[in-house]
Amino acid sequence: MCSLATMADVDEVEVVVAHNERATLRVGDVFLKIDADQARIDVEVEAMAMAPIPTPEVLWRKPPVLALAAVPGTALGRLGEPSAASPAAWSAAGAAVRMLHDAPLPPWPGRSLDEIASRLDVECEWLVTNGVLPTDLVTRNRRIAEAALRPCTPVFTHGDLQITHVFIDGDEVTGVIDWSEASRGDALFDLATLTLGHEEHLGDVVAGYGTDVDLDVIRAWWSLRSLLAVRWLVEHGFDPSSPGCEVDVLRARM
Template structure:
């Protein structure tokens, strides 16, 4: 029997690794349904689904290693980031999956609610909240929806050398703003944005909106802070969400 590794665990879901098999246990069966569908439809490398017996989804390990982790420099090569950009562009140009785009009004309401909580609890300085709230507003614009991963964290993209071997964790796949995917992948790794876009913006395609990406860095960090704190994560760790908010204080005013 292989040793069981707890990859992530909180009150909503847990992921365990047993050898080359990952067991995902989720309180909401809809997440597994979206994940399976997303992996079936996405024209990019994804892990094979081994079996699904609610509330457990078993998927196979993908080869290679993650592009990096939040809070540490990415060890991946520039070529690996270029490859990630090309693969993500392929995803964003695919036919839309089932589902609806999250309305801008709903995003703005969530942003206002989380900013109010941050101001009330004073877990970060008020000036930081106000400045990032103003920057985040630039993400709340009309945009043509694309097939997005929806939670494209740096730990969810696996590479071997300069090749993407797999993208994992598709439970939030849906039509949405493609710049959010690019922002989440480079959150805390802003120095790798140009490497990523060197692959994403090739072949004369419409270039990525850098202003929107920077706005999503603020929006994502502001709206994720409370959930992270309440589920035992540390957005105040070096290189993580609160550092992302601090870095925006040096950006030009929107």
């Protein structure tokens, strides 16, 4: 078990991400997640314990801080940058997602379709009213997003399966991090989040996933997730218009 004394031997603290909701720091091989919302931390700890795929080891917890061991390997890639990972690594990521989706459901629910649709309406109105994105771009992607808002059989979803949250070593998945959004949800949402901005690897992921999926629904989730993300990213100091990021994903649908 890691102790504060061990951490004191490290002379550098890396800020991995920080905004007014939460922050993650790296101190040596330990990640410190600071979150005032203990419900999110509760979900993260329980989801990692339930998941049938590699997850970070919980070293200690002292609210509002959760200490996790670093997972080996490197991230599958980053949004807005080409991925150096092999097709086999992307396929392995798809296989890991399938293992998760085949696992028993977590006891807590996810967001309902009505909640998602309501938020989508609010965000699209905000984007247009404030002139953040062109009306035709929002309207076109809002129409595409409709395909994601359909009933489906819920599975155990990660809920925020960005490529930076999947770690690989060679062609093997070594760990999946950041489980605070885990819940019952749509399997295709996870697949869409994993491949957002990396459409060229969708075939590899689906091959590893090992079953037919509706590609139009995955594309719908790309539009929906991007529309929902833009305001949050802007308000928290991130740039969704960077090359290859959310705004480019929306433009690609035109």
